[in-house]
Amino acid sequence: MKNYLLQRLGIAALTLFGMSLVIFVLLRLAPGDIVDILFSTGGYVNPSERAAIEKELGLDKPLWFQYVEWMRHMATGDLGKSYRYDLPAWEIIRPLLPVTIELATLSMIVAVLLGVPTGVISAVRQDTSLDYVLRVVSLAGLSMPSFWLGMVIILTLVAWIGWIPPMTYVPITENFKLHAIQFALPAMAVGYRSSALIMRITRSALLEVMREDYIRTARAKGQGERAVIWSHALKNAILPVVTIIGIEFAFLIGGLVVTETVFNLPGIARFLVQAILWRDYPIVQTLVMFIAMVVIFSNLAVDMLYGVLDPRVRYGS
Amino acid sequence: MTRFRVVAAVWLALGAATLVIATPAQAQTPRSGGHLNIMLREDLSQGFAVHETSTISTSFPSMPCFSNLVLFDQHKRTESVDTLVGELAEKWSWQDNYRNLVFFLRKDVKWHDGKPFTSKDVKFTFDMLREAPEAQAKLRINPRKDWYSNIEAIEAPDPHTVVFRLKRPQPSLLIMFASGYTPIYAAHVPPASYRTGCIGTGPFKVKEWRKGEFVDYVKNTDYFVKGRPYLDSLRYVIIENRGTRMSALQAGKLDVSFPGEMTKTISEQIKKAVPQMVITTVGTTVSDNIIMNVKKPPFDSIKVRLAVSHAIDRRGMIQAVHQGGAVVGVALPPKPLGVWGIAEQGLLALPGYGKAADEKDKARKIMAELGYTPEKPLKVEMATRAIALYVDMASYVINELKQIGIEATLKQIETAQWHATATRGDYQIGANLTGLGVDDPDANFYENYACDSPRNYSHYCSEQLGKMIDQQSQEVNQQKRLELVVALQKKAEEDAARPILDWRLDYFSHWPYVHNMIPQNNIYNFGRMQDVWRDK
Numbered sequence: 138m139k140n141y142l143l144q145r146l147g148i149a150a151l152t153l154f155g156m157s158l159v160i161f162v163l164l165r166l167a168p169g170d171i172v173d174i175l176f177s178t179g180g181y182v183n184p185s186e187r188a189a190i191e192k193e194l195g196l197d198k199p200l201w202f203q204y205v206e207w208m209r210h211m212a213t214g215d216l217g218k219s220y221r222y223d224l225p226a227w228e229i230i231r232p233l234l235p236v237t238i239e240l241a242t243l244s245m246i247v248a249v250l251l252g253v254p255t256g257v258i259s260a261v262r263q264d265t266s267l268d269y270v271l272r273v274v275s276l277a278g279l280s281m282p283s284f285w286l287g288m289v290i291i292l293t294l295v296a297w298i299g300w301i302p303p304m305t306y307v308p309i310t311e312n313f314k315l316h317a318i319q320f321a322l323p324a325m326a327v328g329y330r331s332s333a334l335i336m337r338i339t340r341s342a343l344l345e346v347m348r349e350d351y352i353r354t355a356r357a358k359g360q361g362e363r364a365v366i367w368s369h370a371l372k373n374a375i376l377p378v379v380t381i382i383g384i385e386f387a388f389l390i391g392g393l394v395v396t397e398t399v400f401n402l403p404g405i406a407r408f409l410v411q412a413i414l415w416r417d418y419p420i421v422q423t424l425v426m427f428i429a430m431v432v433i434f435s436n437l438a439v440d441m442l443y444g445v446l447d448p449r450v451r452y453g454s
Numbered sequence: 455m456t457r458f459r460v461v462a463a464v465w466l467a468l469g470a471a472t473l474v475i476a477t478p479a480q481a482q483t484p485r486s487g488g489h490l491n492i493m494l495r496e497d498l499s500q501g502f503a504v505h506e507t508s509t510i511s512t513s514f515p516s517m518p519c520f521s522n523l524v525l526f527d528q529h530k531r532t533e534s535v536d537t538l539v540g541e542l543a544e545k546w547s548w549q550d551n552y553r554n555l556v557f558f559l560r561k562d563v564k565w566h567d568g569k570p571f572t573s574k575d576v577k578f579t580f581d582m583l584r585e586a587p588e589a590q591a592k593l594r595i596n597p598r599k600d601w602y603s604n605i606e607a608i609e610a611p612d613p614h615t616v617v618f619r620l621k622r623p624q625p626s627l628l629i630m631f632a633s634g635y636t637p638i639y640a641a642h643v644p645p646a647s648y649r650t651g652c653i654g655t656g657p658f659k660v661k662e663w664r665k666g667e668f669v670d671y672v673k674n675t676d677y678f679v680k681g682r683p684y685l686d687s688l689r690y691v692i693i694e695n696r697g698t699r700m701s702a703l704q705a706g707k708l709d710v711s712f713p714g715e716m717t718k719t720i721s722e723q724i725k726k727a728v729p730q731m732v733i734t735t736v737g738t739t740v741s742d743n744i745i746m747n748v749k750k751p752p753f754d755s756i757k758v759r760l761a762v763s764h765a766i767d768r769r770g771m772i773q774a775v776h777q778g779g780a781v782v783g784v785a786l787p788p789k790p791l792g793v794w795g796i797a798e799q800g801l802l803a804l805p806g807y808g809k810a811a812d813e814k815d816k817a818r819k820i821m822a823e824l825g826y827t828p829e830k831p832l833k834v835e836m837a838t839r840a841i842a843l844y845v846d847m848a849s850y851v852i853n854e855l856k857q858i859g860i861e862a863t864l865k866q867i868e869t870a871q872w873h874a875t876a877t878r879g880d881y882q883i884g885a886n887l888t889g890l891g892v893d894d895p896d897a898n899f900y901e902n903y904a905c906d907s908p909r910n911y912s913h914y915c916s917e918q919l920g921k922m923i924d925q926q927s928q929e930v931n932q933q934k935r936l937e938l939v940v941a942l943q944k945k946a947e948e949d950a951a952r953p954i955l956d957w958r959l960d961y962f963s964h965w966p967y968v969h970n971m972i973p974q975n976n977i978y979n980f981g982r983m984q985d986v987w988r989d990k
Contacts, residue, residue, distance in 0.1 A: 169870030177870060178499045178507040179597035181908035182877040190594055222501070222665055223649045229665055288697055295701040296727070304491075304691050304698075304707045305668050398695045401702075403667045407694070411497070411666060416870065 145440070149433045156429040161204050164418055170196060171220040171416045194220055207422065217419030226419045230405065236306060237397070237404035240327070241389035243320055245382060247328025248335050253378065255332070256339025261366060263344060271336065278333030284395030287326040291399065304401050323400040327393065331385045338381050342374035376447060383439035391428040482969065484987040486684045490968065493699055493712040494690040497666050502652035503645065504637055505583060506595045508891070510977055513634045514713055515669050515690040517981035518658035520637030523557055523576065524628060526979050531736065533893055533976055534793045535625070538632055542571065542655065552623030552930050559614040563678045565640050566652070566659045573610035578641035580608050580618070591645050598891065600900045600907055601630045623928040626896035633892045634979045657683035657984035667692055677984070684987035703963065704728055709988070711963040713977035714738045718779030721961030733963045737791030737975035739890040742780070742847050742955040745876065745911045746883045752832060753883060757820050759950035760805050762883070764817035765858045766851055767810040772956050775846050780956035782807065785898060785943040787957045791975045792893040794939045804947045814857060821859040831861035837881035840866035847955070848885035876911040886911065891978050895939045899923045903951060914951040
């Protein structure tokens with residue numbers, strides 16, 4: 138187990154290194170840089186002023202030097218300074234993290250609470266009217282982008298009751314009720330889509346398991362249908378669902394861009410887009426590395442969970 | 455006749471809107487206290503460093519922090535020399551036939567950090583802006599240096615007097631001092647610090663700027679105008695999604711819209727949903743225009759440029775692209791939106807302003823003389839900024855050009871690269887938007903038409919036009935100057951230096967409980983907020 142974990146951490150470090158190279162190079166391949174943007178807000182370009190700003194930001198240095206400097210600073214915990222805001226990157230990013238993590242977590246909770254039970258019901262009632270209805274609802278969830286659903290929610294609310302959720306972030310410590318309202322709607326919009334995926338995976342995995350011999354044996358031994366499904370079938374069908382939950386959570390950390398924009402939530406995904414548009418390299422690099430870490434460690438956590446959920450899976454033995 | 459009726463109807467509507475808004479604000483007694491939520495469509499691009507940017511996303515939310523020497527009266531819709539009021543300057547006086555401008559400053563002004571405001575701050579600011587050898591600080595980016603090129607020296611003989619000595623008379627200088635882009639910086643604060651915070655002398659102090667989320671202001675209790683501001687606090691709420699912004703305004707989460715943000719269509723939808731919403735039609739001083747690179751073929755030929763100008767049906771574009779939310783005009787906004795522009799009737803003889811069919815015929819004739827027809831077209835590349843505001847206009851123009859024998863392919867340039875591309879002249883023809891910091895010939899012509907200006911994207915350079923610019927600039931008689939400016943605008947259009955297609959309108963909106971929030975015919979110069987109050 139220890140060796141396996143070390144091996145995975147080694148691979149994770151290598152992956153992060155690869156990611157750092159990719160993001161560093163890709164950012165610089167995109168046309169324009171922060172200096173162009175700064176001049177764009179001034180409506181002109183002056184070559185000598187341009188050179189002075191490049192020097193001030195260290196953009197006049199060779200690319201390899203910039204990369205080494207970035208790595209060196211990262212190693213010491215220094216994430217650099219935002220080009221746009223002239224402030225330490227961490228100072229800007231820190232307040233954004235809880236917003237996105239909370240939204241992604243709540244969305245996943247909604248997704249699991251909706252997706253797993255409906256998947257089970259759909260599998261148990263295979264080919265009944267209820268199964269068809271649930272499948273249609275889940276297909277609709279997959280077909281509707283969450284940002285579209287979000288916009289529809291907002292427009293419907295404003296048209297029907299002339300009200301929308303708060304437009305600035307309300308911390309939980311400030312007003313719990315408003316905070317809950319502010320997160321509930323986007324979490325439902327995002328969670329609905331994810332729940333559709335979870336529902337379909339749960340259904341198909343459960344259907345497969347329900348045909349196994351040990352399920353028939355359990356039934357033959359006189360176990361109740363509920364016990365068969367929840368204790369025997371679902372426990373064995375849950376592995377692919379856990380994988381999907383892990384992947385979805387990791388995806389949501391970076392994939393909430395439009396939902397955060399539509400609901401005006403100050404999270405990292407929305408901020409990342411702005412940072413990319415501004416070519417704010419320190420912010421983009423830090424956020425992308427953070428997202429990469431979430432993806433890597435979510436996968437690792439899922440793999441570890443396999444061992445817990447399924448005794449047949451034991452690492453390093 | 456129909457066209458004139460439409461135009462007359464637009465002006466009547468504008469006039470009526472002015473009257474409707476002016477009346478209730480004056481009828482009620484202002485109340486102190488309360489909070490206002492104001493729309494902001496994107497985060498402040500350079501913080502509060504107004505002198506380092508030319509975007510309303512910085513200047514509008516920064517205005518409550520700052521003060522100018524003089525400002526356009528925030529209760530009046532139109533800006534001109536007649537609507538100037540003193541801010542940090544108590545009085546001012548032109549001397550030596552407009553060669554010296556003397557300001558007598560208020561003595562009771564403090565910066566937000568408690569330090570006294572003096573003439574040193576004024577000298578510091580303008581020496582920095584004009585990049586004088588003795589300047590104590592340098593801006594990283596200085597987009598309006600050209601505005602101050604006529605200042606020879608600035609003297610601060612005592613803490614409350616400043617003298618601007620000019621190379622030649624320039625009555626417009628005072629107008630440029632009144633722009634939202636001309637606040638006074640504190641001499642004891644590094645200019646770079648305005649990118650992250652704001653030490654001003656204005657009616658509100660910055661409480662917090664939460665990046666990408668909001669800017670909070672609180673009342674400056676030491677403000678030099680006693681009894682002002684009325685409001686206790688302001689919040690500029692950053693909402694990047696347009697649908698969400700409009701929903702927030704409609705739902706009352708926002709009290710006031712953002713200047714230049716409301717299109718005709720959106721304002722009609724809002725009015726339908728919220729009939730009590732106060733919507734005022736005003737000018738923006740933002741024009742749609744065509745830039746043609748005169749340094750490169752084929753637009754080095756005035757004939758080709760004129761054909762382009764003749765070909766574009768401006769009135770058709772106003773209907774198609776803006777659904778009627780713009781007006782025709784040339785280099786400066788027409789009356790009543792502006793002071794210096796040429797009214798509709800005066801435009802008829804200029805390229806592109808006659809009957810659309812006749813103008814197209816003229817354009818086809820020119821192109822045929824050059825050997826091009828719609829069947830055998832001249833192929834060019836139409837560059838524009840890759841955002842909808844620009845692309846819609848470019849698409850319309852491409853369709854117009856196709857009808858006269860110019861086949862333009864659209865090249866969308868990433869927004870970060872647009873101004874760099876235009877300044878370098880790495881394009882043939884482009885669809886562009888230009889905002890004027892002030893409705894003034896000097897600000898516009900030196901910035902956009904002068905030979906050596908980096909914002910002269912067409913690279914059009916005419917000695918004659920240059921002389922006309924200088925001549926009007928130093929003319930002290932307003933009527934004579936107007937005549938010169940009219941001639942100047944006609945010359946620019948006749949040379950197709952930068953054909954103007956229209957001037958955009960804004961449908962500025964706020965809830966009826968907000969008072970004294972009076973939009974001007976220029977999006978850049980209102981927003982001080984000192985007189986704004988609410989009765990709810």
